Amino acid sequence: MTDHHHSHDDHHHNHGVTEPDDSAMAALLDLDAEVLHTFLSDVTSDLARLSPDRPPHRILDLGSGTGAGTFALLQRFADAEVIAVDRSPELMDHLRDKARERGVEHRVRTVQADLDGAWPALDTVDLVWASASVHHLADPDRGLREIFRSLRPGGLLAVIEIAGFPRFLPDDVGRGRPGLEARCHAAMAEARAEHLPHLGSDWGPRISRAGFTIEAERPFSIDLRPPLPEATGRYAQATLRRARSHLAGALSADDLATLDHLIDNDAPDGVLRRDDLHVRVERTLWAARRP
Ligand SMILES: C[S@@+](CC[C@H](N)C(=O)[O-])C[C@H]1O[C@@H](n2cnc3c(N)ncnc32)[C@H](O)[C@@H]1O
Incomplete structure (x- = not known):
């Protein structure tokens, strides 16, 4: 899957124009349909x-x-x-x-x-x-x-x-401060209220x-x-990666580090390998x- 982990915050501002990360979007939409x-x-x-x-x-x-x-x-x-x-x-x-x-x-x-x-x-x-x-x-x-x-x-x-976006993670995820996914959703909702007012x-x-x-x-x-099909981990990864690209200024450094770890291809407890999604x-x- 394309790694679009680098920042491209400006896709909020290109309404009406092709998004720069359409190949990641394509993968996400396909996984959504599959799961x-x-x-x-x-x-x-x-x-x-x-x-x-x-x-x-x-x-x-x-x-x-x-x-x-x-x-x-x-x-x-x-x-x-x-x-x-x-x-x-x-x-x-x-x-x-x-x-x-x-x-x-x-x-x-x-x-x-x-x-x-x-x-x-x-x-x-x-x-x-x-x-x-x-x-x-x-x-x-x-x-x-x-x-x-x-x-x-x-x-x-x-x-x-x-x-809103799908949820995947148990509530206790978040390095000493449970509820990481809920915080991601709250930050996303705030960003969306501005850019997607009709959602x-x-x-x-x-x-x-x-x-x-x-x-x-x-x-x-x-x-x-669980047990869920293997595509679920990729679906969670693609969703959280997309979220991550919008959350740079909106979450604490600890939360961003946890999120980066969760979406890492190789992390043993990343979403690709977890059995508790x-x-x-x-x-x-x-x-x-x-x-
Ligand atoms: C969240 S996706 C949903 C895709 C698909 N309907 C599905 O359920 O998987 C939203 C789609 O709307 C398209 N879209 C957004 N604004 C549009 C516009 N102004 N004209 C045409 N398509 C648009 C996007 O390119 C994207 O493919």
Whole structure:
């Protein structure tokens, strides 16, 4: 995995431009999809239940990243095609490579576009999927209105949003001062409040205001306990590395040293080797219909 441990704090300031560490981001998104695959399967199964008579054929995955949603949807809806839209050319390349590896390239189209700019001209679709992406938009309410126009009447929108990053560590980690991960999360939340003001928003009313009828709001509390698959350690490492790159001025020197140790490839008690990781993730699905 790419080591992006060096500081690149300036990616807070390049909104609308490809992030400098997209290869690390690609690895993180792939690990998220791998470790949380039952969650993705549960969400697509909810969407199948909401479209019993007419399974979606044309699907739009907005802010697709490396295609966690795209591939879960292609698997769930065997006749479907997905248009994956993202502003990052590197993540789009990665998604296309994965589509080829999985033999589904004929069912995927990628469109590179910045959704803060002119909305891409696309044919009307049956389902729009936006996972952990709406909160990135400068004006999510405008985004939701554009999504409304992208859907056929009767079509479904699935917004999946996160409240924060996943947690992995036992509470007693933190060199004489337990609670390191909680302190990381508090510092991250502060940084995000400034740079991602829409994260953690109550999306239901905003989705309704764009013209949709809410069909379901379902919180998922994902709680994966040991023994966990080997990818879990890499997922924890990638998540904490990403967090580390934002936390330089926000944690004590002791906490930063502990964090550096935890994310070190070779540390015997680093997250790659620990057997006490416990994955906790909170996500919410809002499913809404264009009347
Ligand atoms: C947290 S990732 C989620 C990726 C994917 N949906 C998933 O669930 O794994 C957010 C994605 O939104 C994309 N994104 C952020 N702002 C965007 C914008 N203005 N236009 C298009 N894509 C954007 C990022 O490049 C990134 O791939």
